[in-house]
Amino acid sequence: MPILIRRGWEIPEARVTPEHLVFGRRKAMLAGAGLLAAPAMASAQEAAPLRAMRNTRYVPGRDITGEREATTFNNYYEFGSDKGISRPAQRLPQRPWTVKVEGMVETPREFGIEDLLRTMPLEERVYRLRCVEAWSMVVPWTGFPISALLEVVKPLASARYVVFETAAIPAVMPGLRQSWYPWPYIEGCTVAEAANDLSFLVVGAYGKLLPPQNGGPIRFHQPWKYGFKAGKSIVRITLTDRRPVSFWEQIQASEYGFWANVNPEVAHPRWSQASERVLGTNARIPTQLFNGYGEFVAGLYTGLQNERLWA
Amino acid sequence: MPWRDRTGAFSPFKAVVFAALFLPALLLAEAAWTATLGPKPWQAATHDSGTWAIRLLLLSLAITPARQILRQARIAELRRMIGVACFAYVMLHLVIYAGDLAFDWLKVASEILRRIYLTIGFVALLGLAALAATSTDGAVQRLGGPGWRRLHRLAYPIAALALVHFTLQSKADVTEPMLMAGLFAWLMGYRLVAPQGGAPSLPVLLALAVAAAAATAGIEFAWYALATGINPWRVLEANLDVTFGLRPALWVGIAGLGAAALRALPRRRTARRPAEA
Ligand code: HEM
Numbered sequence: 001m002p003i004l005i006r007r008g009w010e011i012p013e014a015r016v017t018p019e020h021l022v023f024g025r026r027k028a029m030l031a032g033a034g035l036l037a038a039p040a041m042a043s044a045q046e047a048a049p050l051r052a053m054r055n056t057r058y059v060p061g062r063d064i065t066g067e068r069e070a071t072t073f074n075n076y077y078e079f080g081s082d083k084g085i086s087r088p089a090q091r092l093p094q095r096p097w098t099v100k101v102e103g104m105v106e107t108p109r110e111f112g113i114e115d116l117l118r119t120m121p122l123e124e125r126v127y128r129l130r131c132v133e134a135w136s137m138v139v140p141w142t143g144f145p146i147s148a149l150l151e152v153v154k155p156l157a158s159a160r161y162v163v164f165e166t167a168a169i170p171a172v173m174p175g176l177r178q179s180w181y182p183w184p185y186i187e188g189c190t191v192a193e194a195a196n197d198l199s200f201l202v203v204g205a206y207g208k209l210l211p212p213q214n215g216g217p218i219r220f221h222q223p224w225k226y227g228f229k230a231g232k233s234i235v236r237i238t239l240t241d242r243r244p245v246s247f248w249e250q251i252q253a254s255e256y257g258f259w260a261n262v263n264p265e266v267a268h269p270r271w272s273q274a275s276e277r278v279l280g281t282n283a284r285i286p287t288q289l290f291n292g293y294g295e296f297v298a299g300l301y302t303g304l305q306n307e308r309l310w311a
Numbered sequence: 312m313p314w315r316d317r318t319g320a321f322s323p324f325k326a327v328v329f330a331a332l333f334l335p336a337l338l339l340a341e342a343a344w345t346a347t348l349g350p351k352p353w354q355a356a357t358h359d360s361g362t363w364a365i366r367l368l369l370l371s372l373a374i375t376p377a378r379q380i381l382r383q384a385r386i387a388e389l390r391r392m393i394g395v396a397c398f399a400y401v402m403l404h405l406v407i408y409a410g411d412l413a414f415d416w417l418k419v420a421s422e423i424l425r426r427i428y429l430t431i432g433f434v435a436l437l438g439l440a441a442l443a444a445t446s447t448d449g450a451v452q453r454l455g456g457p458g459w460r461r462l463h464r465l466a467y468p469i470a471a472l473a474l475v476h477f478t479l480q481s482k483a484d485v486t487e488p489m490l491m492a493g494l495f496a497w498l499m500g501y502r503l504v505a506p507q508g509g510a511p512s513l514p515v516l517l518a519l520a521v522a523a524a525a526a527t528a529g530i531e532f533a534w535y536a537l538a539t540g541i542n543p544w545r546v547l548e549a550n551l552d553v554t555f556g557l558r559p560a561l562w563v564g565i566a567g568l569g570a571a572a573l574r575a576l577p578r579r580r581t582a583r584r585p586a587e588a
Contacts (some may be wrong), residue, residue, distance in 0.1 A: 069350040072349075072350075073349060073350045073351070077483075081482070081483070081484035081486075083349070084349075133482075135351055174555060175555075177552065177554050177555035178484075178549070178555055179545055179548070179549055179552070180535070180541050180542060180543075180545035180546045180549060181483075181541065182540075182541075248483075249540075250540045250541075251483050251539055251540050251541055252483060252539055252540060253540055267425075269426075270426055270428060270479070270480065271422075271426060272422065272425075277351055277353070277354070277411075279350045279351065280350045284411075284412070284413055
C-alpha cells in the first residue's frame with residue numbers, strides 16, 4: 001500500500017502562486033539572444049524580461065514574496081550596511097560583465113554574461129531563501145545549476161572547494177570605502193555541494209534579468225544554507241583544494257561559519273533560529289532543518305558530524 | 312504637570328518640548344498605520360523605538376551641561392520629562408519586540424534570559440523603571456534631595472548598559488552605537504572636569520572635545536579588536552578618511568567643539584531672570 005507522507009514544506013497545489021511565467025525553453029533562449037542585440041540597457045530597474053520554464057521539482061510551499069519586497073530589502077554591504085540599498089545599487093554596470101572560472105580546472109575560461117544566458121540550460125526555480133537574520137522570502141529565480149557550468153571547465157579531481165568572488169568596484173560601491181572590511185566578498189562551498197542540483201547560479205528573478213541589488217547580473221543560491229552564503233554579482237569562480245575563509249567568517253567567525261546550513265535548533269549567538277519572519281507578511285513560521293531541502297541535501301553531510309555544519 | 316513651571320504657571324517652553332517628545336511615537340504610529348515600515352515592520356519599529364530611547368537617555372544626561380554652558384537655568388526643567396519619556400520609549404520598545412514574537416511573553420522572557428544583549432537591555436530597563444517611579448514630586452520629597460540625587464546617578468550605569476545592548480545587537484557595523492558611546496564619553500568627561508555648579512572654561516572644553524573624540528576612536532578600536540575579526544588598525548586609520556562620511560570619532564569631536572563654541576559666546580548682559588538661583 002503506498003503511503004503518502006506530506007513533507008513539511010509541501011502544501012496543497014492551490015496555494016502555490018499560479019505559474020504565470022511558464023514559457024518554453026526556446027523562448028528563454030530567444031530572450032537571451034535578444035539581450036545580446038539590445039543596446040546598452042538604460043536602467044536596470046526596467047530589467048528586460050527573461051523567461052524560462054519553471055522547474056516543478058522544487059515546490060516552495062509558500063506564497064511567492066512580492067517583487068517589490070524582494071527587490072528593495074537587500075543585504076549588500078558593498079552598497080551600504082542597511083537594507084535600503086536598491087537605489088545606489090543601480091549604479092553597478094551590468095554590461096559588459098564577465099565571469100572568470102579558473103583554478104583547479106582543465107579549461108579555465110572567461111564567460112561573458114550573454115554567453116551564459118545563451119548557452120546555459122535556463123530554468124525558473126522558486127526557492128525559499130532563509131536569511132541568517134531570521135527572515136525569509138520566496139523568490140522565482142531564473143538560472144541554471146552550477147554543475148552545468150562546471151561541466152564546461154571540468155574541475156580537476158584535486159579540486160575540493162568552489163570559491164565565489166563578488167565584484168568590487170570602488171567607483172560605484174561606496175561601502176568599499178569602509179576599508180576595514182575584508183573586500184572583496186568571498187563565499188564558497190565544497191565541490192560536492194556545488195554538484196548538488198539545487199546549487200543554482202541565478203541570472204534572473206520574477207521573469208526578468210536579475211536586478212543588481214539582488215546580485216545581478218549573476219549570483220549564487222543554495223537554498224538550504226543561510227542567505228549570506230550566496231555571493232552576489234559574481235566576477236570570479238575559483239576551484240581550489242583549500243577551504244576559503246569567507247567575508248563574514250573573517251569578520252565574525254563565531255556567528256558565520258563555513259557550512260552555515262539552516263537549522264532551527266542551533267541558535268545564532270544573538271537570536272533564536274527556531275522561527276522566521278516571512279518578508280512582506282505578518283507571519284512568523286517555524287524554520288525547517290536545511291530550510292526544508294533535507295531530502296535533497298542531507299546526504300551531503302554524512303560523515304561530517306564533527307564539522308560545525310549549522311552556523 | 313509637565314507643561315507648568317515650578318510656580319504652577321503655564322510654561323510654553325515646557326509645553327512645546329513635552330509635545331515634541333510625542334512626535335517620534337506619533338510618526339512611528341503613522342508609519343505603521345500607512346504600512347511604510349518596510350517588509351519587516353515589527354523589527355523596524357523595534358529599532359526606531361530603541362533608537363529614540365537611547366537618544367532621549369543621552370539627551371537627559373546633556374541637560375546639566377547644556378544648562379551650564381548656555382547659562383539657561385530653565386533647561387533644567389526639561390530633565391524630568393525627557394527622562395520619563397525615555398522610559399516610555401523603552402517600554403514601547405519592549406512591547407513592540409514582544410509583538411515581533413507574536414506577544415508570546417514566555418518566549419520574550421526566555422529570549423531575554425538566553426541572549427546576553429537582551430538581558431543587558433532588560434537590566435537597563437529595570438533601572439529606568441526605578442528612576443521613572445521615583446520621578447514624582449512625592450517620591451522626590453520622600454527620598455530627600457541627596458538621596459534622590461544619589462539614586463538618580465544610576466542613570467550613568469544604565470546608559471552604559473543601554474549602549475552595550477545597542478552595540479551587541481549590531482551586526483558588523485557599529486558606527487551608530489560608537490557615535491552614541493562617544494557622546495556618552497563626552498557627557499561623562501564633562502562631569503569629571505566641570506567645577507562645582509558651573510561650566511568648565513573654554514580651554515578645558517576644547518581639551519574635552521579632543522579627549523572624547525580620542526576616546527571614541529579608542530572604544531571603536533577596542534570593539535573591533537576584541538569582538539570581531541576585523542583589523543582594528545584599519546578602522547583607526549579610517550578616521551582620517553572622510554570619503555565615506557565622517558567616522559564617529561570625528562562627529563564626537565565636532566560636537567565637543569560645538570559645545571566649546573557655545574561656551575565662548577559672549578555672556579548675555581541682561582539676565583532676564585535675575586532672581587534665578
Ligand atoms: C527588556 C528590555 C529590552 C529588550 C527585550 C530589547 C530588545 C531589542 C531588540 C530585539 C533589538 C533589535 C535587535 C535586532 O534587530 O537584532 C533592540 C535594539 C535596540 N535597543 Fe533594545 N531592548 C531592550 C531594552 C533597551 C533599552 C533599555 C534601550 C535604551 C535605553 C534599548 C535601546 C536599543 C537600541 C538603541 C537598539 C538598536 C536600534 C537600531 O539599531 O536602530 N533597548 N533591542
